[in-house]
Amino acid sequence: xxxxxxxxxxxxxxxxxxxxxxxxxxxxxxxxxxxxxxxxxxxxxxxxxxxxxxxxxxxxxxxxxxxxxxxxxxxxxxxxxxxxxxxxxxxxxxxxxxxxxxxxxxxxxxxxxxxxxxxxxxxxxxxxxxxxxxxxxxxxxxxxxxxxxxxxxxxxxxxxxxxxxxxxxxxxxxxxxxxxxxxxxxxxxxxxxxxxxxxxxxxxxxxxxxxxxxxxxxxxxxxxxxxxxxxxxxxxxxxxxxxxxxxxxxxxxxxxxxxxxxxxxxxxxxxxxxxxxxxxxxxxxxxxxxxxxxxxxxxxxxxxxxxxxxxxxxxxxxxxxxxxxxxxxxxxxxxxxxxxxxxxxxxxxxxxxxxxxxxxxxxxxxxxxxxxxxxxxxxxxxxxxxxxxxxxxxxxxxxxxxxxxxxxxxxxxxxxxxxxxxxxxxxxxxxxxxxxxxxxxxxxxxxxxxxxxxxxxxxxxxxxxxxxxxxxxxxxxxxxxxxxxxxxxxxxxxxxxxxxxxxxxxxxxxxxxxxxxxxxxxxxxxxxxxxxxxxxxxxxxxxxxxxxxxxxxxxxxxxxxxxxxxxxxxxxxxxxxxxxxxxxxxxxxxxxxxxxxxxxxxxxxxxxxxxx
Numbered sequence: 001x002x003x004x005x006x007x008x009x010x011x012x013x014x015x016x017x018x019x020x021x022x023x024x025x026x027x028x029x030x031x032x033x034x035x036x037x038x039x040x041x042x043x044x045x046x047x048x049x050x051x052x053x054x055x056x057x058x059x060x061x062x063x064x065x066x067x068x069x070x071x072x073x074x075x076x077x078x079x080x081x082x083x084x085x086x087x088x089x090x091x092x093x094x095x096x097x098x099x100x101x102x103x104x105x106x107x108x109x110x111x112x113x114x115x116x117x118x119x120x121x122x123x124x125x126x127x128x129x130x131x132x133x134x135x136x137x138x139x140x141x142x143x144x145x146x147x148x149x150x151x152x153x154x155x156x157x158x159x160x161x162x163x164x165x166x167x168x169x170x171x172x173x174x175x176x177x178x179x180x181x182x183x184x185x186x187x188x189x190x191x192x193x194x195x196x197x198x199x200x201x202x203x204x205x206x207x208x209x210x211x212x213x214x215x216x217x218x219x220x221x222x223x224x225x226x227x228x229x230x231x232x233x234x235x236x237x238x239x240x241x242x243x244x245x246x247x248x249x250x251x252x253x254x255x256x257x258x259x260x261x262x263x264x265x266x267x268x269x270x271x272x273x274x275x276x277x278x279x280x281x282x283x284x285x286x287x288x289x290x291x292x293x294x295x296x297x298x299x300x301x302x303x304x305x306x307x308x309x310x311x312x313x314x315x316x317x318x319x320x321x322x323x324x325x326x327x328x329x330x331x332x333x334x335x336x337x338x339x340x341x342x343x344x345x346x347x348x349x350x351x352x353x354x355x356x357x358x359x360x361x362x363x364x365x366x367x368x369x370x371x372x373x374x375x376x377x378x379x380x381x382x383x384x385x386x387x388x389x390x391x392x393x394x395x396x397x398x399x400x401x402x403x404x405x406x407x408x409x410x411x412x413x414x415x416x417x418x419x420x421x422x423x424x425x426x427x428x429x430x431x432x433x434x435x436x437x438x439x440x441x442x443x444x445x446x447x448x449x450x451x452x453x454x455x456x457x458x459x460x461x462x463x464x465x466x467x468x469x470x471x472x473x474x475x476x477x478x479x480x481x482x483x484x485x486x487x488x489x490x491x492x493x494x495x496x497x498x499x500x501x502x503x504x505x506x507x508x509x510x511x512x513x514x515x516x517x518x519x520x521x522x523x524x525x526x527x528x529x530x531x532x533x534x535x536x537x538x539x540x541x542x543x544x545x546x547x548x549x550x551x552x553x554x555x556x557x558x559x560x561x562x563x564x565x566x567x568x569x570x571x572x573x574x575x576x577x578x579x580x581x582x583x584x585x586x587x588x589x590x591x592x593x594x595x596x597x598x599x600x601x602x603x604x605x606x607x608x609x610x611x612x
Contacts, residue, residue: 005446007115007458008116009165009438009447010439010442016128017125018126020126021124022126024096026121026122027048028071031074034076039103040107043207051114070095071095073095073096076098076100077101077102078100081099082132084102084136085108086101086105086108086133087100087131087132088130088131089128089129105132107163107208107209108209111164133166134442135402135405136412138413139167139169139414140169140170140171140417140434141172141378141417143419143423145174145175145177145224147597147600148419149177149190152200159201159204159205162210162438164459165439168209168210169210169211170212171282173416174217175216175222175223176224176225177596178216179192179194179195180272186224186225189597191596195271195274198212198275202275202276211278212278213276213278214275214278214280215281215284216283217284218268218316219283219285220254220285220289221253221284221287222235226254226255227251235256237252237290237293240252241253241290253287256296257309262319279326280327282327282328282351283320283329284330285316285329288333291305291308291309292305292308306333306336306337310343317329317347317348326347326349327348330353331350331351331364332353338367342371346373348373351376352377352405354378354379356393358396361377361403361404365404365408375410376411376413377405378414379397379416381415381417381434383417383418384418384420384423384425386429387425387490388478388479388492389472389475390476390490391432391475395452399440403444406444415434415437420488421604422600424493424552426542427542427545427592428472428546429472429549431460432452432456436455439455453470453472460536461536462534462539463535463536466539467531468532472546483511491510492553492557494556495557496559503560515564522554523554548581552581559608572612578608578612579609582605582609585602
């Protein structure tokens, strides 16, 4: 016997290839395991229809090496023999057999078998695969509140992709993008989700063994509400506050921790939660920046900020539990005072987030682990405020989170994909993090050294040698060529959007030569992108989206060069170039996202154009 990953993703725990090859009929009969429910029957029907569409029946006798007359695939549930969510797949002369610990494991086994058939066709090597995940909960969270709200067809395609990568959780980060009755002033221009749409997404997810977990920020990041006069009575600082970076914000972002705010949240939960079948609920509660600057100042002076935060968090937790949910919350605030962690209700799950390569996951996980509070680790795609990604940071961040989470008993890993400052990066920029995160969440030991470019080509772009994967990773490393590294962002982003009086600060220590070299690199990668050959249905859209992000990054570089060497680049030429970018940005956005938020996102670019 020999072991080989076979290009599978995630790489299974154990793959054993034998010396023989057998003919199979991917479009043939599938024997569903006894006791399987309707959901699994529907999953098998979809899988079989897909295989029939992709593979024609071989001209030779089907199952030439197997017992005559049997189904192509036999399945059985064996919970006493196979771990939960695990499976054992055998292809041999006696047939193809999939044994699983539960229905979810059988579903994941089908995803693996699909990958094998797509690689080998009907002539499959004899093999045995044994597999099960590291983390029982493997999730992806998409920010749908920073301008960009995806269309339903885009979300369905995303869910199918996540299912193929063996994710089983999806969260849509919401602040104001649900159509709450009676609160139209908040969501009117946001193209929000309706309850009907959430129910449709929930059903689509469940049919693919994905749990759509409701996510609604409930303490901090309430600025989309509190900017409106109708909600000032709920604000900690209705007239604005100074954020941790010294910037004066014109309106509040934090609910005052009192009965009025709790009653307000109760009303939102009553409208929001019934559309989800998940028993979980992420209440957010991160970055409560101005707590103690306004209404709660006397309380904070008396008890301390951590105590005031913790007391109101407990009340929100109790409210969410009264709606029948198991509660998750972002753990950043209590980690500022680790003594507060010990006072958390044991039914809360702390979401331990951090997005830099050196984030202290080990210490943060240990603080929760030592007092018995459940945790999930929450790294990110490193795509936001980057234009082209930060692929190396992303990889290190994911590895650190997965390793620390596994050591400290985390029951899940949630990969976040944020849209800070206008969501100007298009979806493909986050794909390296999604794919690598899926692999690590399933099995860190087996997947840590995968060829990520090859994995992207095979399992996202639909062609082993498409070249798109390599281009994405090289673009994600290009920010280092500028010579300036910034936290949770890149110089591309800052040079593109900085006000004229701020741009010199971002250029401190940066040379014209470095910017020109980076521009030349991006030009070469744009040529490689044009030569790439994706085979997936949305491959051409991805190519155009990546190309526009490259053009935006190049404009940022030109802006920096013009500042460092006045007269090198004509400002009118820059204005014309940005006009063309703006003209292309809107229609491309609308191919995958709703119109709500587009005007705001374009406003960032238009402000720069008007300053030329």
